[in-house]
Amino acid sequence: MTKEDEIVNELKSIRMLLEPKPAPPAPPPPKGMMNEFKAFIETYKVMGMAVAFILGLYIGALVQALVNDLIMPIIQFATPGVVWEAISVGPFRVGHFTGSLITFLIVAFVIFIMVKMTQRMGIK
Numbered sequence: 352m353t354k355e356d357e358i359v360n361e362l363k364s365i366r367m368l369l370e371p372k373p374a375p376p377a378p379p380p381p382k383g384m385m386n387e388f389k390a391f392i393e394t395y396k397v398m399g400m401a402v403a404f405i406l407g408l409y410i411g412a413l414v415q416a417l418v419n420d421l422i423m424p425i426i427q428f429a430t431p432g433v434v435w436e437a438i439s440v441g442p443f444r445v446g447h448f449t450g451s452l453i454t455f456l457i458v459a460f461v462i463f464i465m466v467k468m469t470q471r472m473g474i475k
Contacts, residue, residue, distance in 0.1 A: 411458055418454045 381390045392398065423435050438446030 410461065411454075414458045414461065415454050418450055418457060422453060423450055 381387050426435055427433065435446045436444070436450065438444075438449070
């Protein structure tokens with residue numbers, strides 16, 4: 352066998368490795384309403400979404416309490432005699448919006464930190 356034949360054979364074997372393999376056939380759909388429901392729950396990870404939703408609600412409530420009970424009193428201390436929620440410009444409740452904006456930013460930051468931590472732990 353010549354050197355060229357060896358190279359051709361090696362290239363053929365590499366080509367076979369690089370060619371796409373046919374996808375495995377899809378599993379048959381489940382039969383029966385209960386089996387379909389279980390497949391739906393597993394496929395769309397409904398339980399995980401429910402847990403995340405519930406935890407998100409409570410984290411939001413916790414951060415809301417942090418803003419209302421700890422951060423806004425500091426702002427009120429810096430501006431004595433002014434109730435921050437009562438600050439308004441015409442019909443616009445600027446103080447209430449400011450509190451909601453601070454709450455949103457803190458929640459977004461907490462979620463960002465949680466995502467970064469879980470990524471570092473290898474959880475996707």
